[in-house]
Amino acid sequence: MGPLMQAQATILVVDDSPENLQVISAVLKQDYKVKVAINGERALALASAAEPPDLILLDVMMPDMDGYEVCARLKQNPATAGIPVLFVSSRDDEEDEARGLSLGAIDYIVKPIRPSIVQARVRNHIELKRSRDLLERLTTQDHLTGISNRRRFDDRLHLEWQRAARAQTPMSLIAIDIDHFKAYNDHYGHPGGDQCLIQVAQALAACVTRPTDLVARCGGEEFACLLPSTDSCGASRLTEQMRAAVEALCLEHAQSPTHGHVTISLGVTTAIPQTDEPAQALVDMADAALYEAKSAGRNRFVARIR
Ligand SMILES: [Mg+2]
The missing domain is CATH 3.30.70.270 (Reverse transcriptase/Diguanylate cyclase domain)
Structure with missing residues (x-):
């Protein structure tokens, strides 16, 4: 698919609070296809499903499996390692942020969320992801036949x-x-x-x-x-x-x-x-x-x- 004919990107929102899932989904669903997961297990399953998301918004504080562990597992699996992860955290703490970024997250959003900030950050990272995907395709695909080179x-x-x-x-x-x-x-x-x-x-x-x-x-x-x-x-x-x-x-x-x-x-x-x-x-x-x-x-x- 050419850069001018893009399918709607899919965002996976992960949060243990149904209210938060609803608020974030409402902010994004106009521009994206939104999937939600109420816990880490469900998030990992959706991330490695047949149609993986283009971006994951991941709550840090969750019972059982917290956001850090979900992120670490996503990055360990070659099938999901390339999906950008944005942490969503209620704690505006530099150390938390550093930990998240060290695990491979690309950005941080602080709760309570501001819709315009979420929209802008998601849009930026989706654009980056698309450039990366395009580059990946151009460098690994045979131009004539479309199969691997x-x-x-x-x-x-x-x-x-x-x-x-x-x-x-x-x-x-x-x-x-x-x-x-x-x-x-x-x-x-x-x-x-x-x-x-x-x-x-x-x-x-x-x-x-x-x-x-x-x-x-x-x-x-x-x-x-x-x-x-x-x-x-x-x-x-x-x-x-x-x-x-x-x-x-x-x-x-x-x-x-x-x-x-x-x-x-x-x-x-x-x-x-x-x-x-x-x-x-x-x-x-x-x-x-x-x-x-x-x-x-x-x-x-x-x-x-x-
Ligand atoms: Mg939480």
Whole structure:
């Protein structure tokens, strides 16, 4: 979504007092979608739900789990760490404020709240969040296809590889090439080639359903898929699904020496990281398998298990 076509931002208001929830909601609901939580547990659940809030207004003083603990837990969870937190406190105390900010909160609002102050601060922080989100998208997304780019792939590969090394769990990687893509570009022109890349990217992305799986365009007609905590059996099943999904697009490829339509070759590999082994080892194995798949006639996958 472009910066001019923004959906309404969602604010999560957390307070143990129903009256406070009502007062703050009333101030914000004209400009934002407002969700409320009456305690810390509920706040954590709403923050990590499918549609996470863009900003959290968090009461400091609450029974059971206070605002500090809620904030600390939000910041510990990678899924919620990026959501800005504004503390709402009735105590105008510098030490409280410092503690909140040290836990990762971005700002402080003092109770009793003044509507204009709440509106202004929330508006500022929502704008900042949107700039950050946009920057994040621009730096991690492939411009043409909209799927992840090589940068995000490399980042995630190293992160997941380390995680797999610690847990000693298997990790799988699929290396993917569109067959005879240079001939496709030469025949159909670059706009045609771009359309082909977009359709293939969408078909590949539609095959993965787990949030931890990642499909990326790594350059030109090269794609890759990262599958954390996936054994060779599951990885091979998905690899064949991807091959079949691209074939099912039935994109004409008049210049293909092997098939009359667009196909892909895939190399899939699975490994449990050894001590101090670089993630590149997994990439090299997948590339070698991909090379075998091409040599064997393309439109197929080769699996290498270590
Ligand atoms: Mg309270």
